[in-house]
Amino acid sequence: MPDQPPTAASSLPECGGRPWTRHAINVLSGDAHRSADTHLLKPLFEGLPGISVYLKDESTHPTGSLKHRLARSLFLYGICNGGIHEGTVLVEASSGSTAVSEAYFARLLGLRFIAVMPRRTSPSKIEAIARFGGECCFVDSAGEVYEVAARLAREHGGYYLDQFTYAERATDWRGNNNIAESIFRQLEGEEEAVPEWVVVSAGTGGTAATLGRFIRYRGLPTRLCVADVEGSAFYDAWRTRDRGVTAPGSRIEGIGRPRVEPSFVPGVIDHMIRVPDAASIAAAHVLSERLFRRVGGSTGTNFFALCSVAADMMREGRGGALVTMICDSGDRYADSYYDPAWLAREGIDIAPWRRAIEGFLEHGGDLALGSASPLSDTSASPLSDTN
Template sequence: MARGTGDDTARSWVSRAIDLLLADRAAEPPTPLRAFPLAGPPGTALYLKDESRRPSGSLKHGPARDLFLDALRRGEIAPGTPLFEATSGNTAVAQAYFARLLGLPYTAVVPGRTGPAKRRRIEEQGGRCHAFDPPLAIYDKARSLAQESGGHFFDHLRRAGDAVDWNGPYGLGTAILRDLETSGEPAPAWIVVGVGSGVTSAAVGRYLRMRGAGTRLAVVDPENSAYFPGWAADFPGYTTGMPSRIEGIGRPRMEPAFDASVVDLVIPVPDVASVAAMRHLHAITGLMAGPSSGSCLWGAFHVLDRMRREGARGSVVMVVGDGGENYRDTYYDDSWTEAKGWRPHGPLSDLARFTATGTWDVAPAG
């Protein structure tokens, strides 16, 4: 083989891979923005930005693609590079989707207790799962597997914040404001999102600040998570040492991607309220979403009540992070939730009353 031929072939592959990802992004249809049927407060409206309609089923789809693009441009992924990540959630599903698109082997290092349903979602996208314990050691294990195989460890908790294209035409903040503008409506008064890695809130918040839209950003945070107490105390090193029980959001520490400077409000949400709200969302709209979306609905109701008390008008947009089909045997199952000590009857009554009358007498947790 002539000198340089192999390098040229690799560069050509990388260029084609980037073009393929960009073409895939351009061809993806926008996710829907749908109204939530709300009786009050007067002069307000609630919209659901349904990111569960992304090709891999969650709002992690876009950030996963951006991580691939960033690694390709940095020369960290080449033809045949084995890919690794440490997570069992939606990020792994989305990364497996793009690895298959590029024809690359993908392994998610998951905690040993990860159930078969979660592993199956990754495997259905062409990935494989490598179980490892203790759970907090999966990050070092994924890194070591990548080093041993000459592969690439995405390390999304550390790197996604810098990789996400938050101010481009395909960002979530861009899409929400564009959806409302297309409908002939002004920018929303608030956007409500969950926080796990911190990437989504940082991306949306930075776009809103750059755009100068006047829209405020609220973040919802479940029990055991560090974001609310860390944000309230202005202490980014805050840790709880306990895992979140709400799939998709909450962390025992404030992750590097979280940007507190672009967050206007963090709303602590009791876990039982998240469960009740996801079920209420399904009952009212027919949309079956995950528990993080329940957290967002609960937070959205708090924000709407705050607007009522302040005499403010406008719309609120909450983000639906993923679909609910994967939670039929857990968060939607009464026996499973009762075993967790969650009895959602009280919060369900609060949610129903607010939807019907605009009356919200629930004090924020924390």
């Protein structure tokens, strides 16, 4: 039978959900305007002549971490793709900081939020999620979060935010005040406006992907170094070109993963460094003392890797600017990285690493632990090993 012409009873559908969508986007845009931008700090280290160090302080976001930017982008991505509506139940797999930020945005929009996290997530992050009205579902290992989060989203007829898949695509890497554009804009007018290296650790891989793509898009000579931690799959995947690599998982919250996440884009990375957990925590302690406030373990990873790159640059007689990030506050880790009893239980001795880092910052030279280089598993200097 041929198609019948439309009648009054078969009128075209209305845009039923658009008023809420416009409201939600306005709420998220308002948060972005109120947050303005984070500071770019320039601490001075006597032992690093010719090296300018810049720290992008992402801990000053309303939810206290780098993940505030990602959470806002994931919400916008879900809303604009039609996945998040009024009344949608939101679910995320997280090691804590992303979930804190997502709980904040869910509360702004009046949406229920459930975070699936490892049991060993820091108590302060769990408390922050609850304070924003979020709910926590705990699993025994980091590798379980994906399946449980997807199942809960299905059971509630909700939406799985899935930071580990969407982090690299939810943010516009060409600009729109992403973290890369923010850093390079703040460097304008500095003596070294274009840094030699940007150093960042990998959790989802999304921040590294944004930075690496932006650098290439703008035709900049800056190179990207990604720091990875013990128990993470990223370093071995980058080194072997095998995305099937797995690992037990990381003790440094927020970075390192037991599998290679979809948002990890190895092709934009020029060099990777694997940082021992003791070095990450020691670097966090050392940097905290120089900034007069605590920074988290992932910031310690970033800072140790930056020092490693600086050591190679000075050994080869090079100078220039290096940029890395303060990911979150160390106050979230008072019961772990800053607790001597926790360090003892984990068998982590930060004292030798502290001495090595402090000596390097004060006097330069090699960043070495005893007679061995702490970077003995990185097969070449980051200055010559590019991908």
